[in-house]
Amino acid sequence: MLRVAVAVPLPGLFDYLPPKNGGVPQRGQRVQVRFGHRQLVGLVMAVGHGSRFPRSKLQHVGEAIDPIEQRVGEALLALLEWCSRYYKHAIGEVVFGALPPDFRKPTSRWPDPPTELSITGEGCERLAQPPGRARAQHRLLAALEHGPMPAPELLAAAETGRPSLAALIEAGWATEQPARPRRRDPSEGPVLTAEQGQVLDAIRAAGEGFACHLIDGVTGSGKTEVYLRLVQDHLAAGQQVLVLVPEIGLTPQLLRRFETRLGVAPRVFHSGLSAGERMATWAAAARREAQLFVGTRSALFLPLTKAGLLVMDESHDPSFKQQDGFRYAARDVAVKRAHDLDIPIVLGTATPSLETLHNARAGRYHQHRLVTRATGASPPAIRVVDLRTRRTEAGLCPDALAAIGETLARGEQALVFLNRRGYAPVLLCHECGWHARCRQCDANLTWHRAGRVLVCHHCEARERAPDVCPDCRADALQGAGEGTEQLEQALGRLFSGTPVYRVDRDAVRRKGELESLVETVRSGEPCLLVGTQMLAKGHHFPKVTLVVVVNIDQALYSADFRALERMGQMLVQVAGRAGRAQAPGTVILQTHHPDHDALRTLVEEGYPAFAGNQLDERRLAGLPPFAFQAVLRADAPDREPVRAFLQAARQAWQGRGMSLHGPFPAMMEKRAGRVRWYLLAQSEERPILQRALDNWLDAVRRLPTARQVRWAIDVDPQEF
Ligand SMILES: Nc1ncnc2c1ncn2[C@@H]1O[C@H](COP(=O)(O)OP(=O)(O)OP(=O)(O)O)[C@@H](O)[C@H]1O
Numbered sequence: 001m002l003r004v005a006v007a008v009p010l011p012g013l014f015d016y017l018p019p020k021n022g023g024v025p026q027r028g029q030r031v032q033v034r035f036g037h038r039q040l041v042g043l044v045m046a047v048g049h050g051s052r053f054p055r056s057k058l059q060h061v062g063e064a065i066d067p068i069e070q071r072v073g074e075a076l077l078a079l080l081e082w083c084s085r086y087y088k089h090a091i092g093e094v095v096f097g098a099l100p101p102d103f104r105k106p107t108s109r110w111p112d113p114p115t116e117l118s119i120t121g122e123g124c125e126r127l128a129q130p131p132g133r134a135r136a137q138h139r140l141l142a143a144l145e146h147g148p149m150p151a152p153e154l155l156a157a158a159e160t161g162r163p164s165l166a167a168l169i170e171a172g173w174a175t176e177q178p179a180r181p182r183r184r185d186p187s188e189g190p191v192l193t194a195e196q197g198q199v200l201d202a203i204r205a206a207g208e209g210f211a212c213h214l215i216d217g218v219t220g221s222g223k224t225e226v227y228l229r230l231v232q233d234h235l236a237a238g239q240q241v242l243v244l245v246p247e248i249g250l251t252p253q254l255l256r257r258f259e260t261r262l263g264v265a266p267r268v269f270h271s272g273l274s275a276g277e278r279m280a281t282w283a284a285a286a287r288r289e290a291q292l293f294v295g296t297r298s299a300l301f302l303p304l305t306k307a308g309l310l311v312m313d314e315s316h317d318p319s320f321k322q323q324d325g326f327r328y329a330a331r332d333v334a335v336k337r338a339h340d341l342d343i344p345i346v347l348g349t350a351t352p353s354l355e356t357l358h359n360a361r362a363g364r365y366h367q368h369r370l371v372t373r374a375t376g377a378s379p380p381a382i383r384v385v386d387l388r389t390r391r392t393e394a395g396l397c398p399d400a401l402a403a404i405g406e407t408l409a410r411g412e413q414a415l416v417f418l419n420r421r422g423y424a425p426v427l428l429c430h431e432c433g434w435h436a437r438c439r440q441c442d443a444n445l446t447w448h449r450a451g452r453v454l455v456c457h458h459c460e461a462r463e464r465a466p467d468v469c470p471d472c473r474a475d476a477l478q479g480a481g482e483g484t485e486q487l488e489q490a491l492g493r494l495f496s497g498t499p500v501y502r503v504d505r506d507a508v509r510r511k512g513e514l515e516s517l518v519e520t521v522r523s524g525e526p527c528l529l530v531g532t533q534m535l536a537k538g539h540h541f542p543k544v545t546l547v548v549v550v551n552i553d554q555a556l557y558s559a560d561f562r563a564l565e566r567m568g569q570m571l572v573q574v575a576g577r578a579g580r581a582q583a584p585g586t587v588i589l590q591t592h593h594p595d596h597d598a599l600r601t602l603v604e605e606g607y608p609a610f611a612g613n614q615l616d617e618r619r620l621a622g623l624p625p626f627a628f629q630a631v632l633r634a635d636a637p638d639r640e641p642v643r644a645f646l647q648a649a650r651q652a653w654q655g656r657g658m659s660l661h662g663p664f665p666a667m668m669e670k671r672a673g674r675v676r677w678y679l680l681a682q683s684e685e686r687p688i689l690q691r692a693l694d695n696w697l698d699a700v701r702r703l704p705t706a707r708q709v710r711w712a713i714d715v716d717p718q719e720f
């Protein structure tokens with residue numbers, strides 16, 4: 001009897017009989033199964049004897065799809081089982097959510113290991129003779145003269161096809177063998193600063209086994225330089241290393257830096273790659289063809305078979321939390337994975353999350369600080385400008401405009417940060433007060449003036465922007481508030497002659513666009529950068545000496561208890577783009593609330609003091625990380641079934657150890673045509689919450705009202 005995980009939203013495994021012919025597939029192997037009327041791919045999770053069902057009710061699986069060497073390894077399976085238990089998510093969806101998408105296709109296979117060709121002695125003799133009629137083969141031999149080459153490259157270099165190559169091998173002039181990873185000499189990095197040296201020594205001294213290290217280093221303090229040395233150690237020891245970066249951090253600059261410094265090109269893994277590419281990297285990890293992997297959160301589940309180190313850069317970044325389907329926090333799962341593999345993990349950031357800081361304070365993580373910038377640059381000075389007393393132009397106050405002018409006059413660059421795309425967040429009628437709302441969401445449509453469209457930033461709905469008010473027909477439509485598109489235009493007008501580059505998801509769409517833009521900026525001509533968080537993270541622009549933060553006020557009085565923490569992180573990260581080289585940096589922060597306590601602490605005393613205060617407040621309020629939460633979310637086209645289900649769910653819990661609050665409407669009650677509410681479950685102890693959730697969810701699943709809504713559980717939720 002086989003217990004099989006299938007990619008369906010039902011909890012538990014499904015029982016099947018072994019294949020009619022052939023051997024019994026083993027744990028971790030893929031098989032084809034009939035599921036209802038569908039043929040699906042399943043993953044064998046257990047091979048056992050009994051079943052709750054009579055034998056006659058069970059179906060046979062097909063034969064194992066892949067050879068036994070290609071099964072999913074034990075360490076990864078155990079991690080996925082843990083994820084399913086901890087996040088209370090159906091095992092089949094966890095498994096198939098973590099594996100590359102091609103695993104669901106019965107026809108997909110691991111690609112063959114890459115090979116390379118080399119010239120033989122006879123081949124060299126042949127090359128010494130004139131080509132005669134075998135021109136193409138001669139070219140192939142000439143290309144191989146300087147060393148082995150993978151077939152695709154060789155064929156391109158010799159401008160010929162497979163048949164000539166086959167003939168070459170046939171004649172004994174060349175041989176094909178598994179490719180060895182290509183290495184170049186790693187380039188020397190800078191001499192480490194004393195601080196960097198101490199951190200490196202401390203992490204090395206902690207040894208090979210599990211430990212979680214937090215490198216809490218200010219922006220530009222050279223954290224990446226420390227990771228590079230550690231990665232080098234483990235590569236030299238023949239181990240595999242996985243570096244996780246935020247969605248936006250996977251820039252060619254970072255990859256190139258890794259390649260030149262380490263002498264090997266990292267294998268990348270993220271959801272933007274084709275299914276085939278992901279399968280190839282997966283196979284490379286399992287077969288140990290590659291040692292160094294860099295990827296976004298989904299890379300966490302690569303089948304490393306000889307892991308030595310995990311690194312998570314910008315570990316505070318919200319993109320490490322998966323927000324739908326199999327919801328998981330990659331940071332926590334990464335720590336769990338390092339623990340199971342008994343290897344060190346390094347979390348790096350200038351702005352640790354409060355959870356991470358709390359773990360460091362409790363002694364679970366080793367905290368290593370870097371408090372000075374590696375290049376010797378001083379930290380940027382932040383100037384708060386009170387918007388209440390200033391007139392603004394396109395959202396920029398005279399102080400900011402003057403500072404931009406001075407920066408450009410000195411031949412330097414300025415960055416204007418506004419986390420809002422489009423021309424204006426609202427299009428309204430000055431006559432009757434009409435404004436453009438999304439039909440599907442509780443949200444205004446954003447006016448994208450250049451494209452003449454209104455776009456909902458929550459459900460992506462688009463419509464043509466009207467020329468006159470659809471209600472009163474007045475020719476009085478105008479934008480309220482600013483977005484990056486408007487800033488770009490205004491700055492272009494005010495500083496004509498200076499190039500203005502906009503960096504956001506609308507302006508930078510194609511692959512390579514951000515790359516070339518970053519190159520232009522790094523070349524150093526005076527210019528203005530306008531952008532969203534795409535600009536805020538990880539980039540190193542030596543010539544940017546001024547950062548203007550247009551507006552962060554929304555976060556100051558938000559109902560989301562994490563809004564301030566995120567605002568603080570964002571502000572420190574974007575400010576960290578200023579003055580990273582010789583010239584000192586300035587940050588101008590525009591706000592209507594210059595006296596806001598948390599904001600003042602952040603500006604005057606820095607992130608550690610700010611985060612410390614936030615932690616104190618969380619403790620007093622009994623909020624995470626001092627309590628543990630889970631959210632039961634439900635949505636449907638109408639409000640009534642959603643509330644009825646959540647009310648019933650709340651009543652279904654009589655036990656102790658966990659308190660339930662709600663039902664509450666989501667921050668945005670209606671999104672993409674669905675009404676969303678939630679129940680909040682909270683406990684002071686994680687294991688107690690875990691046990692209570694299991695019991696509660698058993699009852700919730702049986703509720704008749706559960707069938708009228710779409711519902712999901714989110715353990716350790718990050719948003720409401
Ligand atoms: N020891 C050093 N001596 C001189 N320059 C250094 C040294 N370490 C790092 N740098 C340089 O300082 C700059 C910032 O370093 P790095 O990118 O490693 O910092 P970081 O802490 O990862 O930055 P951030 O978090 O702001 O992205 C880089 O240009 C890097 O080459």
Ligand SMILES: [Zn+2]
Nearest residue numbers: 438441456459
């Ligand atoms: Zn919408």
